[in-house]
Amino acid sequence: MVDISKSFGDTKVIDEMNLYIRENEFLTLLGPSGCGKTTTLRLLGGFEQPDTGHIIFDGKEMNSIPPNKRQLNTVFQKYALFTHMTIAENIAFGLKIHNKSQSYIDDKIKYALKLVNLEGFEERMPDSLSGGQQQRVAIARAIVNEPKVLLLDEPLGALDLKLRQDMQYELIRLKNELGITFVYVTHDQEEALTMSDTIVVMNQGYIQQIGTPEDIYNEPQNAFVADFIGDSNILPAVMVRDRLVRILGVDFPCVDEGFGSNTPVDAVIRPEDLEIVKPEDGILTGTVTSLIFKGVHYEMTVMSHDFEWLVHSTSMSEVGKEVGLTVIPFNIQIMNKPESEDEEAAAIEE
């Protein structure tokens, strides 16, 4: 539905980015702060103008269209409610601008407040609401206008963990009920994995990887994605031949093919994919150097071949204990090694 390509700003915030957003999907822009994800959203909303490139919506060029003429609405990071209006007036704002009839507006307010579970809040003022409630008003205010796309800029950033989780489910439910496209910006990888149909991982103005949450987690395309999405052991390695990789001088069977022979690569092994076994059964042997209880699992580091391996396991091994480590071939992810920063970015461009 949208095809964007633009570079932007004095310091290049977004460099020649191409992104295709499909109708009715939950697309998340994920990345560390300063990666250009909010700028991307503001370009879509029309609050910033691209230096070059085009924003195309439903086949129509959008660049010169001001925000008030775009068929999308935004939920801002700090809610941006109109503090001098009641909740009902806030929600009615867009509808009144578009000259809807009073009875239509009243119905819509009722419908929207019901949707965000805030019935009976019509006459309250925004300042008297909690953060989560204000957030839901901001969402209600955006969706009553029936936008084709809803842009959300870290809407849950200011909420506490419990409320954030509740709101994540609320948002998924809303998206399914409304059947519109959500473009969601966050730096929280867990949030992105939970909610999205498609995740766009960004860093320094470049798209690093686009894919489903499963793809992004299980098959990161480069070290940045692997590191940013969850914990991982990222190691320099050599692809000896198809289905055999040498990591830290030790040969591991794997399932990857087509990298050539004796090619330097990066290997990623997720901490939960490493298994602790008796020293004699391990591909690697090492000593447990730390142990932290994390609730669902224990987080351990195992020193082996001068590398601290991060291991998640439900059974614990005491510090100082000699252990063996194994990993099944399927769980080793091989990535091309970037030769330089620029090439890294260029290679990842989709």
Next chain:
Amino acid sequence: MRRPQQLKNKKLLAGPYLFWAAAFVIIPLIMIFYYGFTDNDGAFTLTNLAGIASAENLKALGLSLVLSLISTAVCLVLAYPLATILIDLNIGKSGFLVVVFVLPMWMNFLLRTMAWQTLLEKNGVINTFLSLFGLEPLALINTPGAIVLGMVYNFLPFMILPIYNVLCKMDQDVINAARDLGASPRQTFTKIIWPLSLPGVISGITMVFIPALTTFVISDLLGGSKILLIGNVIEQSFTQANDWHVGSGLSLVLMIFIIFSMMFMQKYDKNGEGGVF
């Protein structure tokens, strides 16, 4: 056990101010009330207050109200767009511009007003300049216009600063949200920016209107002795007529006017942000 001790000590800190307030605010006020409600023999009377009803004084009060309302309106019309422009500039530039507007306040108020006298005089700078082109000299000084000019010139910074402050604090995303919801730039201004900036506007109006209503120096210097404002009437009854009773009575009437106008303003300043009181 410690807390009451601390509280007691804290209260002591208010001592210097309490002394100040008693000596220079409360006692003078009591004296004004005393003089205002008594005659020369010290007997209670309302004639001093009723003095406002004389044709001459009513005219002065009316003129004061009209001129200070005009000045306030002019200040607002000048200050609001200016404050908007200041916001749009980047920090460094706007800081410089704010200094430019506040700079005159670093000079003595009387001197600045006297400078206008020199500019506006019959043989002053402006008329001399006009005569170079063979133009007739204009009657600039000693007109109501000159007084309004003096008021606007002197009080403009008091209008700019609160409006600038309130606009500065406004979340840019609130404005973006209005645009996002379909409001045109003009609708965004009338429905969002203006209502949200009202506390600053009201505080600006109060800070310009009240000194303008009570001034006698500006009207003295730029209005000559021809145009009497209520401030001049009060001043003259103290200094020239030496009648403290009438002067105090008129002052009290003026105070009532100011209190009413403030209460009127306060009604529009619902959440009290940026208010001066």
